[in-house]
Amino acid sequence: MAGVSQTTVSLVLNNRADSEVRIAPETRERVLRVIRETGYVADPVARRLADRRNRILGVFTYEAVFPAASADFYHPFLVGIEECAEEAGCDLLLFTSGKAHGGRRRIFSEDSRVRLADGCVLLGRTIDRDDLARLIAERIPFVSVGRRDDAGGPVPYVGADYPPAVRELAERVVARGHRRLAYVGAGEGAESYADRMRGFREATAALGVEGVHLREPRLEDVLAAGVTAVFVEESADGVTLVQAARERGMSVPADLSVLALGALTRPVHIDIDFSGFRIPRREMGHRAVELLTQVLERGGTPQELLACEPVEGSTLAAPSGATR
Amino acid sequence: MAGVSQTTVSLVLNNRADSEVRIAPETRERVLRVIRETGYVADPVARRLADRRNRILGVFTYEAVFPAASADFYHPFLVGIEECAEEAGCDLLLFTSGKAHGGRRRIFSEDSRVRLADGCVLLGRTIDRDDLARLIAERIPFVSVGRRDDAGGPVPYVGADYPPAVRELAERVVARGHRRLAYVGAGEGAESYADRMRGFREATAALGVEGVHLREPRLEDVLAAGVTAVFVEESADGVTLVQAARERGMSVPADLSVLALGALTRPVHIDIDFSGFRIPRREMGHRAVELLTQVLERGGTPQELLACEPVEGSTLAAPSGATR
DNA sequence: CGAAGCTGATAATGCGCATTAGTAGCGCGG
């Protein structure tokens, strides 16, 4: 329509004005006019095929992203991710098609589309080690939200810095007079759990107080252990304990302090203002995309830990028989 | 690696067993083995370029999808969309890159990527008419969530059926003894607003009662109009009115009934159990994707309205001076 | 006045796949 070759259109479209390439102003204008009139837009697919870049960032989650179940937990990450993607002028591709394979989503499924994106962000409490190893081996650019142990090589991530957060929390707790603390939760499995547990162990050791590990949120166990403050890995467990305590006529935090370590991945009606700390979820999502774009441009394997913000809350008090 | 041509690999990969194509079992097995060993996956981009189909559905929203502001409102739609996309084995592409152009996102921006997806779902209270017209003109498959007026042709959509919902609600209200009702809100601009208003007008006419239209949620205006029941287009306005009424010493619903017409697009701390109806948001999202896949296969311009479910709530009562 | 230099554009190529049009190899009938 403009009487020029496809090459010229491509040149004009991409606004190439290098010294290498020259386009007469009038020709350029003519092409632009036709583009405006027809509203032509280059097919992003072909574009991507040709220049191996499409400004699409993939987002892979092991759990469904939206479903109410874990929505409250994942939502903030996504807010950060979308925020940064918009700033970077990228679209987001949600890998929702990875049919649950054996009850669990896998990145590399039958007909994986990971490669469609320039790179991707991984979200989830745990991520399949084999998938991680393969991402690294195949040099697919990605950044994990949440620290990950090496998987056949260092994994790029943006995590929450749990150990210091748990330590500081423990200091606050011990400063209130508590001497026997408990950690409730698995303390392993996911890196985030292991990190919390590590912080707990380090803290009790450094502060010279007792540290008990209980896998299940059973109040009897807590009481039997003579513990006055409980660190719950999952806030949902905290809710369980608080309710059990109240039913038993105990008062929180007067008779038992409960500290939440940030996570709330299980759906639960919660109206308890837990003392503990806040995982900087939005910031993590945002930073993950930032690092991903950086990886795409310059490569590398960035690893960052973001600090958790202490939350005063109302479930921490001095132990009942405290003698300051 | 398998000693066969690219064509053969393609054939095996796509599991083509037509009568047209034949592959010796042993050859097929050999290729499959190599595929398993190397973990090869076909590049979805090239695939899309070659067969013009990539099982990616675009989602365009005029407001940011996740941000807390309107999150509570859009979230349910997305839940439904993701749900159905997963069932259909499609990935979702969120067009987040449509930089706010004049404060508002546009589908066809500088470098639009709409075409990357097989088709797309549109979300938002209002959608630019020109964008709609262009989608139709360019035959880009799409389905709008929310009814839309024609835009140079019929628009495919899944909407909420407001008129009957508002009428039924009005009947409940009138049955309680109310004779002077008010509609608070724009009543125009977006189709969803116009539809509510239409239902309101039809209802008051059919029921033979007074129907006042107030654009702003000002309690004085409501009282001045001698109205006993208010239909609020936006729940946020309902909150405003209820608070104003309470500050004035009035009781809701004893002194004033407030009916919410489903929408809550503005962020507001709400703990009022409004009487009114529920927009089937999740269902709309789900159905939109369903229709989109249908359009992709067979074409057409489906238009559907889903019923709103009545919500009993606690802001509807007989008017104070009711004489049944 | 011919060659070198520059300008402004184009033909050709490749990206990784699906698809179409063949084409070897082989058994079999005549």
Next chain:
DNA sequence: CCGCGCTACTAATGCGCATTATCAGCTTCG
């Protein structure tokens, strides 16, 4: 022993773009 019909593959082509190499037309300079 030639040709026909099958089977089981492969060569070639196109998708829509970015990129590279190339080229035609003009200036300018010696």
